[in-house]
Amino acid sequence: MVSGRLIKLVVFELLEFAAFSVPTLVIMEQFATAYHSKRNASEKTHYWLIVSCSIAYVASVTLLIWVPVKVLLHKKHHLHKKIKGWRPVMMMCVVLTTLPSFSFSIAVAEVQKNINGTDDNSPDPLPDLSVSxxxxxxxxxxIIEKIRVYPLRGSQKSSEDSRIHETTLRQITTVTEQVRRSEENPSASQAARRPELSRSGEATTQIQALAPGTPEEPSFHSGVLKAMSRRDVRAEIFLWSFLLWSDTIEMVRVAGHPSVYNSGWVYPVYIFSFISLLRLILTPRNPLLNSLGMLLQDLPFIFVRLSLIIVLGTITPVLGLCKNILVMLSYVYFNYLIKLRVFSTFEIS
Incomplete structure (x- = not known):
């Protein structure tokens, strides 16, 4: 009987390979169709030539890069310990799939632009299918790379619940050790009580300093409210993976606007959108992820969105510009400015 772990591995690998190969084939086919329409020729020689080149590209990249890297990662388990801070699979997808796809999306737009002209009545040169x-x-x-380490069956608590559980266990263990020591040697327990109390006091102060004045959250132990309050880290991976890239998705969608396309703003929009996707190469808990998010996404998007609003109007939501500005300012203030003497005074509400 086939094990569940093998089925999980096969399904994940097939999904990753489909996500790696399908976008390039679809966008190259769109480019071939647009190029064939431009020539207005009855024969489809150039169409099938472009399609065959796309198939050859995907096949060669798969056999020369994708499959060897996958085999090494599955056979040589010691490589996982040496690879720290970045993900080889995401790097291959970003460089070998996303970059050619974005490039040929711009090529499709340029070909259709030459066919339809530069009037505002021309159809959308960047269809939503390719971007999405x-x-x-x-x-x-x-999502697959994040959820791979979790089992797909059985209950799994969220990370916050696990941290609370670990903190509670540590506190219970400390209290148990203190009681045991006091029963065995009362005189020694009095001498050791002050250091332990000081350490426990410091730990309590640190826990309270993390969220001062935070209201106590309710807890439900039965009924419908208990079912509604369930949290699973695997479901949260799907949620936050899509929310994390909503800003980039909205920015790329702006490139399909006729005003952006006809004015040539499609190039900086696509370039900076691709640069923002480079964060996917890093692991989710990499310490550099937050700072690179500011430098690769929020800071460039501020200038791109502000320029688009000034030149072309509110074709991009002002809410996105406010989000980028507020995230950038809050990151700089809470990480760097509060270390200055003017902002270094600790306040207790």
């Missing part, structure tokens, strides 16, 4: 397909496949691979 590329980003969805990239997010799917990201």
């Amino acid at each position: 397909l590329v980003l969805t496949c990239l997010i799917v691979v990201d």
